[in-house]
Amino acid sequence: MTAINIAEKLASFSEHWSPKIVASLNDYHVKLAKVEGRFPWHAHEETDELFLVVTGKLSIDIRAGGGEETIELGEGELYVVPKGVEHAPHAAAECQILVLEPAGTVNTGDAEGVDMAPTTGEWI
């Protein structure tokens, strides 16, 4: 039993928008991802989703209350997207994030016809 080093895990892969599972907590998965550019609009009807920025800057566009707003996250900042809320993360430059959500949550949520392979993440 040893600690999981977030930076070392992040250094072990390079793909963008491809979450890697590094730990489980009950029926939740702790995932790490490198992101850059835009991710499609989607929602997760069954769960909240936590984003924590490890390095870089992440923006999350949110549709709520009939309007749109953007949540800006810097290093060491976190935000929980409530379940059912449409969101679209994006990053102008590569950003490293930790994501927490129930095991089996698909990254693209309810999005359809997007140019991105849906995934629940793979263990590293």
Add this chain to the structure above:
Amino acid sequence: MTAINIAEKLASFSEHWSPKIVASLNDYHVKLAKVEGRFPWHAHEETDELFLVVTGKLSIDIRAGGGEETIELGEGELYVVPKGVEHAPHAAAECQILVLEPAGTVNTGDAEGVDMAPTTGEWI
């Protein structure tokens, strides 16, 4: 809706071993704590518990398989104590941590007669 800045939240209190809730994710709470010295041995029979070190160094003594071992965590490292496993966190110098567990989880778990007030954390 704004991001939660972990460092700012940690700067807002000074007590040791007094977890503060900063976010909820479904029925889980994200807690921050400052720790120094030893916490009593205890287990959480119903849940795993995630520790992530924000600053400093944390040690977690673990009783498993009839023996004891110590997990050493540095900044940016995390460890999940499995449910039912006796553990005793300690830190030689002040350490800042993020803890993730189901809402309502009591910090002292099944420990009895300890010189520390059990708490589920308070929102900040």
